[in-house]
Amino acid sequence: MILLVDDTPENLISLKNVLEKHGFEVDTANSGEEALKKVLKNSYVLIILDVQMPEMDGFEVAEVISGYSKAKETAIIFLSAANTEFRFIAKGYSSGGLDYITKPVDINILLLKIKTFYRIYEQNRKLSEIQTALLEEIEFRKEAEQKKDEFISIASHELKTPLTSVKGYIQLLERGLNKGDIETVKSHLSKAQIQLEKLNGLIADLLDISKIESGKLKFNKQYFDFDQLLDGIIEVIHQSNPDFNIVKNGMVSAKIFGDEMRIEQVIVNFITNAIKYSPGTSQATMTVRLQNNELYLGVKDYGIGMQPDQVKRVFEKFYRVEETSHRFQGLGIGLYISSEIIKRHGGQINVQSVYGEGSEFYFTIPIEQLSAEV
Structure with missing residues (x-):
């Protein structure tokens, strides 16, 4: 938009x-004061400014406008009938003007200048957009590279830990066998098995990430008993964590259509996180119900909880809460994988958390997609 500033109404009307x-x-303004008010409220590509005006002349108006951050990209053309000497033209340029035209105005020349300023403005705007996009892209490459390096470091550490443990238990097994100490051998075998299962879980997560990135994460959807699935999960979790209690509230009492293994993967992730991030507690609550044509499942713990900014990022790939990353093992991809699984079932995943009091991770899936008569 162009702003015309002139204290002579007929000049404004004819040029407009x-x-x-x-x-x-x-747009028009019949004084310098009015022009300044409009520049503060609106954005202009070009201001055509008369030099001779009462109270504030065009030079003064231009100097004030040049101090407005909002108008720093706005071009100014001075128009003058009386002040045609070089010293006035020089003052016009020093006041922030990009051109100085004397009256009477050749309207064709003025139109050419205006079109040129508009073309320059559009080019600058596009260049600015390209520059902003490039800077954002560069920052995103930098952030992605940093995340990749951090992940490689974390993955190396997490994979080495169970491998080192297994190697140690194998050495202890050899000693136990040489001594004929069968009970000790059984104990070491059991501990080695636990570490191998941990290693297998880490590798499975890495494979899932690779499949998600390549779009090859496959789903085998069929009908299954959801309550039976939950009971089985709770039983297995209790066997490996006998001192931790999972309280189940509610039932579905319906067959669900979906990938049983993948949904189990999400629920197990919720529960193991509830145990992992709740040191000193011994209970979590699982809530399941059908509501508003949706399946709802939530797991609430009474552990360390999260800050609001952490809640926003907890489902991001490779995200690990800074102050807990040195206390709790993990690759930071379990919740990301879980979110992808739930999305592929047409559902939503989320968390409610209070720092220092605990978190409740939950998902909802549209029931019309999941349950029907077998």
Whole structure:
């Protein structure tokens, strides 16, 4: 939009009509004070400013406008009938003007100048957008590279830990066998098995990430008994964590259509996280119900909880809460994988958390997609 500033009404009207006939959007001001108020409220590509005005002349108006951050990209053309000497033209340029035109104005030349300023403005705007996009892209490459390096470091550490443990238990097994100490051998075998299962879980997560990235994460959907699935999960969790109690509230009493193994993967992730991030507690609550044509499942713990900014990022790939990353093992991909699984079932995943009091992770899936008569 163009702002015309002139204290002579007939000059404003005639120039406004000409510019509007050539497709330009035009605003007007009949004084320097009015022009400054409009510049603060609106954005202009070009200001055509009369030099001779009472109270504030065009030079003074231009100097004030040049101090407005909002108008730093706005071009100014001075128009003058009386001040045609070089010293006035020089003052116009030093006041922030990009051109100085003397009256009487050749309207064709003025139109060419205006079109040129508009073209320059559009080019600068596009260049600015490209520059912003490039900077954002560079920052995203930097962040992605940093995340990749961090993940490689974390993955190396997490994979080495169970491998080192297994190697140690194998050495102890050899000693136990040489001594004929069968009970000790059984104990070491059991501990080695636990570490191998941990290693297998880490590798499975890495494979899932690879499949998600390549779009090859496959689903085998069929009908299954959801309550039976939950009871089986709770039983297995209790066997490996006998001192931790999972309290189940509610039932579904319906066959669900979905990938049983993948949904189990999500629920197990919720429960193991509830145990992992609740040191000193011995209970979590699982809630399941059908509501508003949706299946709802939530797991609430009474552990360390999260800050609001952490809640926003907890489902991001490779995200690990800074202050807990050195206390709790993990790759930071379990919740990301879980979110992808739930999305592929047409559902939503989320968390409610209070720092220092605990968290409740939950998902909802539209029931019309999941349950029907077998």
